[in-house]
Amino acid sequence: TDQSNMSEIGEIDEGLYSRQLYVVGHEAMRRMGAASVLIAGLRGLGVEIAKNVILCGVKSVTVQDEGQTVWADLSSQFFLKEQNLGQNRATCSLQQLSALNPHVLVSAHTGPLSEDLLLQFQVVVLTDSSLDDQKRFGEFCHSHGIKFIVADTKGLCGQLFCDFGEEFTVLDRDGEMPMSAMIQSITKENPGVVFCVDEQKHGFSDGTKVVFSEVQGMTELNSVGPVEIKAHGPYSFSIGDTSAFSEYERGGVVTEVKQPFVVKFKPLSDALLDLELLKMNDYGKVSRHHTLHLAFQALHNFVKKEQRLPRPWSEVSALYNADALLDTVRELNAVAQLEQLDEAAVRNLSYTAQGDLAPMNAVIGGFAAHEIVKACSGKFTPLQQWLYFDALECLPEEDMFSCSTRYDGQIAVFGSAFQEKLERQKYFLVRVGAGAIGCELLKNFALIGLGAGEEGQITVTDMDFIERSNLNRQFLFRSQDIGKPKSEIAAKAAREMNPQMQITAHQNRLDPDSEGVYDYNFFMGLDGAAAALDNVEARVYLDGLCVKHQKALLEGGTLGSKGHTLVVVPHLTESYGQDKSSSKNAFPLCTLKNFPHRIEHTLQWARDQFEGLFKQTPENVNLFLSLTDLNGGGQRPTSWEDCVSWARCKWETLYNNDICQLLHCFPPDQVTSTGLPFWSGSKRCPHPLTFDPNNYLLMTKFTFLLYQTVFGRDLDVVWPLGNLFSSVLYANNLPMFHLAQDDDTNFHMDYVVAASNLRAENYDIPAADRHQSKGIAGRIIPAIATTTAAVAGLMCLELYKLVQGHKKISSYRTAYVNLAVQYFVMSQPSRPLQFKVSYGSAAVLQPFLLTVSYCVGFRDRIYEAVSHLPNLNKALLTA
The missing domain is CATH 3.40.50.720 (NAD(P)-binding Rossmann-like Domain)
Structure with a gap:
């Protein structure tokens, strides 16, 4: 219903x-x-x-x-x-x-x-x-x-x-937001060439269709339908004949138009x-995928004839079954005409098909x-x-050889000895803000029996509590669990899947403050760690701990339909921290303060305003109150009218006075020293807003509601008020607000959306709806259960190899996926960086193990050698 x-x-x-x-x-x-x-x-x-x-x-x-x-x-x-x-x-x-x-x-x-x-x-x-x-x-x-x-x-x-x-x-081919770019200039010729500002590459390719808006001078482009372009470089492209158009003056935005297409x-x-x-x-x-295409057909033929799958390789008839399957593949290849068959893969499929x-x-x-x-x-x-x-590289690097247990499906592939080893493992699962991957990992851990023996142990930590928005992806949680600790409920769900699980739940944040819990003794008792984290800083920190203690690390992350996995093996592969490609792209302060040209800029500005007014200001006041015996005075509001007056004045300052001051310093007709208009390229010329209660009341309302909540939580005000009344507001300790974008009752996002869209109106930037604003200002990471499940599965396939102790780097895989466009690539991980030192070489993941006698005799030489290494925190010096 x-x-x-x-x-x-x-x-x-x-x-x-x-x-x-x-x-x-x-x-x-x-x-x-x-x-x-x-x-x-x-x-x-x-x-x-x-x-x-x-x-x-x-x-x-x-x-x-x-x-x-x-x-x-x-x-x-x-x-x-x-x-x-x-x-x-x-x-x-x-x-x-x-x-x-x-x-x-x-x-x-x-x-x-x-x-x-x-x-x-x-x-x-x-x-x-x-x-x-x-x-x-x-x-x-x-x-x-x-x-x-x-x-x-x-x-x-x-x-x-x-x-x-x-x-x-x-x-929609890929689900990405349409690409757009600010225009620097447009030539009047055939074909016309569009030059974009050099702050960001346009990202277009030949055949991309685009539309123009906000172009001044050559306004004909604003009414032209989607135009097909030819890319000349990262900052320019050509369009059709513009020779009959007006002269380009300034401004303009070019935006990609996504075109539907038909697939047969x-x-x-x-x-x-x-x-x-x-x-x-x-x-x-x-050649593996071609071979498997034939091998799966041969497998169906085998099952149809024998009414069963081939025997596992631990059974006597397994070799004969594999030979039969390989013969069928060769027959199929007589038609397919593959140049090369991976016969070893066919045999391994036969041995493990059950x-x-x-x-x-x-x-x-x-x-x-x-x-x-x-x-x-x-x-x-x-x-x-x-x-x-396939992940046939998970099989033991050396030869190995059913009982009625819950692990029969796994024992058929790896054998009983490996199952016992899995159950003895001790792993640390860190789940912070990325509970979806953590839930999927715990599900897999329970099913494969990781740490499920008497000597095994899984330790999971997550300081978060379950929210309703989690239920769409974090499938171990139900509506009755909302408000409860994630780690405890997830551990309980894992034990329900496999009652043999030895699992301990913590609610600690993994950071320097918890080093007393996750110390040397804790890490030295582990076999490895798995990361389900939502930010680079936490990943780098956990990676550093694993490097320091020489522990394997499984790392994975998702962004909507995209996913990535990485396995870190001590002495064999590079660490997560060695990859410097991840960096924060912060907006320049001057752009946010005076020259926004995208809705992302106004939303970040609105978020900064929120945190400045309702988090940092109360924090500063509380500090002042804790140091001073303040009995009155100052700018503390004493009535409801004071709060409204303050909110109204704040509106006038932000959207009228500040803009007027900026235009006084840089008039609309200002030119640079080179004679070019100052307000051109990525600089949008703003205009002040005049307060109109019929259009602009919401911003004042939400500002007032948050302000009065800071100074008096018990003030009950109905908006609009029929009868004004006063309520003296005294607060010895002001509440501070952290932006809580998922709570629709606290006015946080109402304020941010209203503040951002008014700022956008100042600069003629198209406004954003609440959903888009919430995603940008709330820094929400897009997520879907499908990608999460696949990434966790890829991580656990690497876990099989770690538990077996594979020594060849060719056995391990780093995976990159984008399910939106069926991009799925696996590659061998990189080796750790090697650094030459005066007495040899060492890798980042290979600590220096030096004896006391060696250190005494060659202290100066050691320090000289170590000083050449970057990232000294990655090297462990033991004496």
């Missing part, structure tokens, strides 16, 4: 979908809210896809599965427990899936798939399905306009296929034969769910049409 109402009136629960809306936008959310999705197969991969799609907020999700729960399911199906053995997977998972999102209608279907069933849905997803079913239902969906997706994982290999029909319209798809039967539709993602495995790994399901499940978002919304570029992904 909730969902049908939302679809009919077009309302969106912005409190719940807050972060996701900055990824997909309101229109895409509305289209998703009208889509029904069928997910067939509810083992580990199926439930991962269902979880992500339900969190994203489609209209309905139906999960179909005829099978019964077996032991191997527990290694990756996080909504099944031991008491569910022998029961239907879909019905056992239904209640927990439904609890993920109250706006999504979730149902279970335990009968077989049929064409009549498929007709009820806009998107159909098959997991753990036969090739015959894929072809049959794929043809049906293609001919009936139903978007069709196949997702599968077998051990350490995964497959994804998309068919969105004969013609699918993509409304082949049905699965035809796409199987088209190797051009395969996407390569790992440049260390150039495996069901949570991290692999997280990766493929995240990718598949993002394709469902595209199919439902028309947002982002869909996969065309095959994707293969």
Whole structure:
């Protein structure tokens, strides 16, 4: 009922979908809210896809599965427990899936798939399905306009296929904001050349269509429709004939116009034969994706003939099964004509096909769910049409050799000895402001059994408390958990998934103040750490601790549809802190104060005003009151009228007087020493505003409400007031406000939006709505469950290698993903920097271990050598 109402009136629960809306936008959310999705197969991969799609907020999700729960399911199906053995997977998972999102209608279907069933849905997803079913239902969906997706994982290999029909319209290629640039000049010729200010590259490419606005002089451009450009360089491009236009004077903004485009798809039967539709993602495995394309077909043939998957390599018949699979691949290649087959990959697929790994399901499940978002919304570029992904490098570097346990799906790949090693691990999970990745990591830790033995231990710390906006991505939390500590609830949820988990929850911030808790003894008792952090400073700090104590670090982050993972291995790979590419891009103070030309500038200015008036000022007053016996006087307001008067005067100062003063110093006709107009390029000439209670009352209202709250919390004022009254306001300790953008009742964002848009009006900058303003001023990081799940899965695949102790850097992978445009690249991590010193060389991740006798004899030489090293805090000198 909730969902049908939302679809009919077009309302969106912005409190719940807050972060996701900055990824997909309101229109895409509305289209998703009208889509029904069928997910067939509810083992580990199926439930991962269902979880992500339900969190994203489609209209309905139906999960179909005829099978019964077996032991191997527990290694990756996080909504099944031991008491569910022998029961239907879909019905056992239904209640927990439904609890993920109250706006999504979730149902279970335990009968077989049929064409009549498929007709009820806009998107159909098959997991753990036969090739015959894929072809049959794929043809049906293609001919009936139903978007069709196949997702599968077998051990350490995964497959994804998309068919969105004969013609699918993509409304927005990448989901990014349209690019724009300020104009410096425009030539009057054929073709006309546009020069942009050199503060920022325009970012356009040949064929980009743009529109012009605010151009003075050559005003004809302002009314011209989208124009196709030819890029000349980062700051210039040419357009059509401008020779008949007026002379350009100054100003102007050029903005990209995103154009819809049509994508054509082949049905699965035809796409199987088209190797051009395969996407390569790992440049260390150039031919792997082609080989896996044939190997998955051969695997389907094997299962159809034998009615089972190939035996794991710990069994005697495993070699014969692998030979049979390889023979079939060679037969298929007689048609495909691949120049090179990766026969080792085919054998490893055969040996591990019975495996069901949570991290692999997280990766493929995240990718598949993002394709469902595209199919439902028309947002982002869909996969065309095959994707293969493997992590066979996770296998032991040396040879290794089922019992009924919850880890059977994992033991089939890695063996029992490795499982025991996993359970003995001690890991530190730091979750600060990025609870979504932390939740996904804890889910994977519970499923794979990390730290679940008597000697194992997982320590998780997060100082945050659960908010409603978290529920859209942090799937371990429910509405009844709002206001509770994230770390405690997440640890409890992980123990419910796997009662054997040894997990301790802390609520500490990881910074120098907590070094007494996370000290030398704590770190030396760890095997490694995993970071789920939302800022560079915290990541660098944790990285420094891991470098100092020589501990491995798993690092991952997301930004909307984009994600990145990094594994740091002592003595083998570079540390996170060695990458200097991350830096803050702060706006120059003069731009914010006098010369804004983008809405981001006015929003930052408004945020600074908020913090100055309602945080820093009360803080300074409190300090003064604590040092002085103040009995009265000063500028303390003593009545309601005083607060209104102050707010009204503040409006006049900011939007009239300050602007008049600026124009007095720099008149509109001011020219520079070179004779060029001062107000040109990125400098917009402002104009003062005249207060009008019919248009500008909101800013005064919100300023008053915040000001009176600072000086008297108990003052009850109804706006507008019929009867004015006075209430003496005495405050011995003034409250300070930190911008809380997610609270719609505290007037914080009301003030910032009103202040910013008035400032924008001063400078003729297009205003921003509340949603856009909240994202910019609140510095909200866009987030969606699909990317988060995939990134956490990639991190845990690297965890497998760390636990095994892989020594070859070629085994490890750094991943870069942008699911919006199906950009997925994996590469070998970089080696640590080496520094030459007088007695040899050392790496940043290789501390100096020196004996006392050596130090006594060569102290001066040591200091001279060490002084040549940058970042001395990264080097550990032990004596």
